[in-house]
Amino acid sequence: MSDIVRRDPRREWIARNRLHPEHLAVRVDPHGTASPSEWPGPNGLTRRNPRAVGFIGPNGIKRIDRSGAQQAATQSGGRQAQPKDTRRRVDIDAPDFLVAVVPDMPGGRLSSHDRDLLGMARQLADADPERPGAVLAVVFVEPREAAFDEAGIDRLLSLGGAGEDGGGDARFDGYAPEARVAALQAVERELAPRHWLLPDSALGGADLGRRLAVRLGERPATQVWQIEADAVSETDWRCIARGAAGGTDMTRPLPRVAMALAECAEPVSETRHAARPVELTQGPPQVLARIEDLGAVAVDPAGVALGEAEFILSAGNGVKDWEAYHRAARILGATEGASRVAVDDGFMPRDRQVGATGTWVTARVYVAVGISGAIQHLQGIQSCEKVVAINLDGGCDMVKRADLAVIGDAGEILAALVAMVERYREQQQENRDAA
Amino acid sequence: MPHDVATPAETELNVAVLVSVGRHPLTARARRADQDARAVEMALTLPDADVRLIHAGRHDDDSDSALRGYLGMGLASIGLLEQPSGADVVPALAAVLRDASPQLVLTGARAETGEGSGLLPYLLADWLGWPIVTGLAAVESVEHGMATVLQALPRGQRRRLRVRLPAIATVESSAPAARQSAFGPARRGGFDPETRDGVRDDALSEWHVQPARKRPKRLKIVKAASARDRFKAAAAKAQGGGGQVLEGATPEQGAEAIFKLLEEEGVVRRS
Numbered sequence: 274m275s276d277i278v279r280r281d282p283r284r285e286w287i288a289r290n291r292l293h294p295e296h297l298a299v300r301v302d303p304h305g306t307a308s309p310s311e312w313p314g315p316n317g318l319t320r321r322n323p324r325a326v327g328f329i330g331p332n333g334i335k336r337i338d339r340s341g342a343q344q345a346a347t348q349s350g351g352r353q354a355q356p357k358d359t360r361r362r363v364d365i366d367a368p369d370f371l372v373a374v375v376p377d378m379p380g381g382r383l384s385s386h387d388r389d390l391l392g393m394a395r396q397l398a399d400a401d402p403e404r405p406g407a408v409l410a411v412v413f414v415e416p417r418e419a420a421f422d423e424a425g426i427d428r429l430l431s432l433g434g435a436g437e438d439g440g441g442d443a444r445f446d447g448y449a450p451e452a453r454v455a456a457l458q459a460v461e462r463e464l465a466p467r468h469w470l471l472p473d474s475a476l477g478g479a480d481l482g483r484r485l486a487v488r489l490g491e492r493p494a495t496q497v498w499q500i501e502a503d504a505v506s507e508t509d510w511r512c513i514a515r516g517a518a519g520g521t522d523m524t525r526p527l528p529r530v531a532m533a534l535a536e537c538a539e540p541v542s543e544t545r546h547a548a549r550p551v552e553l554t555q556g557p558p559q560v561l562a563r564i565e566d567l568g569a570v571a572v573d574p575a576g577v578a579l580g581e582a583e584f585i586l587s588a589g590n591g592v593k594d595w596e597a598y599h600r601a602a603r604i605l606g607a608t609e610g611a612s613r614v615a616v617d618d619g620f621m622p623r624d625r626q627v628g629a630t631g632t633w634v635t636a637r638v639y640v641a642v643g644i645s646g647a648i649q650h651l652q653g654i655q656s657c658e659k660v661v662a663i664n665l666d667g668g669c670d671m672v673k674r675a676d677l678a679v680i681g682d683a684g685e686i687l688a689a690l691v692a693m694v695e696r697y698r699e700q701q702q703e704n705r706d707a708a
Numbered sequence: 709m710p711h712d713v714a715t716p717a718e719t720e721l722n723v724a725v726l727v728s729v730g731r732h733p734l735t736a737r738a739r740r741a742d743q744d745a746r747a748v749e750m751a752l753t754l755p756d757a758d759v760r761l762i763h764a765g766r767h768d769d770d771s772d773s774a775l776r777g778y779l780g781m782g783l784a785s786i787g788l789l790e791q792p793s794g795a796d797v798v799p800a801l802a803a804v805l806r807d808a809s810p811q812l813v814l815t816g817a818r819a820e821t822g823e824g825s826g827l828l829p830y831l832l833a834d835w836l837g838w839p840i841v842t843g844l845a846a847v848e849s850v851e852h853g854m855a856t857v858l859q860a861l862p863r864g865q866r867r868r869l870r871v872r873l874p875a876i877a878t879v880e881s882s883a884p885a886a887r888q889s890a891f892g893p894a895r896r897g898g899f900d901p902e903t904r905d906g907v908r909d910d911a912l913s914e915w916h917v918q919p920a921r922k923r924p925k926r927l928k929i930v931k932a933a934s935a936r937d938r939f940k941a942a943a944a945k946a947q948g949g950g951g952q953v954l955e956g957a958t959p960e961q962g963a964e965a966i967f968k969l970l971e972e973e974g975v976v977r978r979s
Contacts, residue, residue: 339936380974448859448867451839475862475880480842483830492911495825498923515920518820520731525915536926543931563839563875567868570858571977577864584975605970606977635863638973640966659973660951661966667955677969679962680955689963694976697967 280315364547365427368407372398373466374426375457376410377477380637381417386472386535388424393500393538394470395425397510400502406467409551411460413445413453421548425541428551432456444557447566454484456557461489463553473497473532486530493530498537500527574608579625582608585636585657587627590614591643591665591683598642601687604694610634612644628653643683646671663687721757721850724810726801726828727786729765729774730820738770740777743816745886747879748781751814752887754847762804764789764797767899779897780889788899791906794913798828800904802835810874812855817842817878823912826878833876840876841869845883 287299310325327337372394376387383391391408398406407427414433421429433445444452460466469489471482473496486493496515503511506526515534516523574582586602587610588595602609611621613628627634629649639657644650646662646669654660654674662675663683672678679686725748730741751759763775763786775786789800805813818826833840845860848868855875859867860882871877930941954962970976 448869475843479826483825483827484840487827487830487834493825493827495827515824516917517731517822517824518733518818520733520736520820520824520920521917522920523823523915523917525911536923539926539929563872564841565870567856567870569861570866570868572864572866581863583863583865584970606975638970638975659969661969663962663966667953672951672953674951675953676951677965678951678953679957679966680953681957681959681962685959686962686966689959690966693963693967697976 280313358545360423360542361544362546363427363544364549365405365407368398368427369401369404370398370406371409371428371464371466372406372468372470373409373411373460373464374470375478375481376412377472377474378412378414378416381414383420383424384472385540386474388540389535389537390470390472390533391425392540393533394468395541396500396538397468397470398427400509408546409460409464409466410548411457413456422545423541425544425546426548427546429548430460430551430553432557447568448564449562449566450480450484451560451562451564452557453481454488455560457481457485458488459553459555459557463555464551467529468527469530471530471532473534479532482530482532489530491528491530493532494525494528495532497527497531497533500531500538571606574602574606577608579608579610579627579632579634582610582634582636584608584638584640585610585627585634586640586642587611587644588615588621588642589644590618591645591663592620594684595620597684597687597691601691604691607640608636610639612641612650613647641671641675642687644671645669646674721754721812722760722808722810723751723754723757723812723814724760724762724805724808725751726813726815727761727763727775727778728816728819728821729763729771738774740774740886740889741816741820742886743818743879743881743883745778745781745816746881746883747814747816748778748783749886750844750847750879750883751812752782753884754850759783760808760810761786762789762801763787764791764801764804764904766791766793767901775899776894776897777889780891780894781887782890782893783897785898785900788901789904790901791904792908794909795906796909797906798831798835799907801828802832803904804902805832805836811850812847812873813838813876814844815876815878817880829876829878836874836876838874838876839871840878841871842878843880843882844877847877 284299287293287295290296310322312320314320327335330336374391374394376383376390378384378387394408398408408425409428409430410421410426411430411432445456469485472478473482482493494512494514497512498515499513500510502509503526508527510527511524512527512531514523514525515521579585584607586605586607588598589612592598592615599609609621609625610627611625613626613630615621616623616626626632627650628647629652631653633653633656635656637657638659638661639654640661640663642663645664645666651670651674660675662671662678663686664672664678664680665682667680727744727748728741730739730744732739748761751757761778761783765771767788767790778786787804789797789804791797791800813832815829818824829840841857841859843860844857845866846858848856848858850873853873854870855873856868856870857877859869860880861867930938932938932941954965
């Protein structure tokens, strides 16, 4: 959209001329702008009519809405439609050194822990503006919705997922620490980063980082939660790391390999980086795998603690057929949760209650069946990534919170969902039998 | 595995468990380390296993009562490598393990005192050239020089791995809880001292160590250009996060949309 102010003299004339046949139509919006209370004056100054601000409420009283909700709704895709991305673009051509980060990327996305770690890597890279370093991310999984540039990555080495030959590198899938460490050693040989940073998370970074440190012959810092510039130390940095099962703080020079805890630094928010793809000249070496991944084991979802369940099917007051609900949870392979009403009415045990008075859940996918979403319940599901709501009431708070809301009868929708999953499983079974 | 045809010498699994002196998180008294005790428990529940406990460190009054905690789980003795305080125990342990050549070494993921970096099993694996598996939840079977184990993942999930023996495996708090320590066996048990030269850990003594201080809580920083945005951020309630709302759809359409999301997120299992 262009920002040039265009006046319409004819329209203004009609607005002044009460006898003009189009006068009434033009008077509603005399200036052709979105809001009748503000228009660009003849000299480019903004003119305001304070009497035209607001609207007449249902009781005949004039209301002025300062929250912006009204204005945002009435604004068409005009000049103020999109907030402009004001983040500075950074592209480092010839970095002085590299800071290598190996994010976990559970589910193909950068976790908040990964983002914190990248923020720490930026601290290390941007310390000297004369000689900036670049942050290199080594990624072993196929990124799903990766905002690499926003997270502060200058160089991106993508080893897993779909490779350029289409087939990708299946060696790094699943639990393959030996292959991954061999690849990281290849990175070390070719690119020789000054720092290696990994998340100290049970999901992968803690294991991989320790293996890497042992291979490189470095004594790593583990459970680092803060780094500071320190002119006395050899590496110009010192770090504070937790020791003795969280009982002590150790201040020590920052070694080449460090594993950091969550919230070790602020994530990058003010700049966008290039995230240029890089490749190794030689592919990662083949290693003899002594550990073989035989795949995930089906775990009884009812046995998983509610607080750490990945997929929760939660029931509330809107569920009438409890047998069908339990069957749906079993077939979907979901852990059962409940709102307070369902627990108080005796349909579900107390240890299944989700919310401020029950359990704070961390599920990746949370399906709320017939739960309207009391504030205590919404607090309990704050850290859930995807929330699906099935509800009769389209205006309830749970529908507002949900990423996907289906308005309708919970029993019918659950039955249809169960039928669909069963059909899908049968197809999978047939395909496997045919193969 | 056909138990009846094999001789006992073939079926017997030689397991070494590395144990350390723990520290109670509240009272700071010496105790058996929680993760190491779980490792001992796992070794004791293995069928046909010859379990041997090894501790490297100082032996004084404090650590004596803590180490007897392991003996009280039903073991006759603990192999004791006397090391001075603040020593690097990796060379001594590696030498002992090389001599004893167990098929499986179990240990806790990290110590409750000292640096507690959890690096020792990795260093041992590197010294000995053995594979290492972390976060063991159960040992399912051992046959033909391969062990099939279950690895504990976050969120209560499990993964099955097959690892070539001899191997080192670490145990975290996801493993089954350790049995109680009984007083009588703890008093009756003994120590098999063995002397190995200690290597001083110089780097550790140079670091500044202090009791852990509380980490600063992260502030919610709102970067807003206008007062309206700041107000909105401060007064944010359950905001409509641009979620998709299916209204007036048939149950089948609704179910299909939900199924698509579940499949994208990968929570619907194939079987």
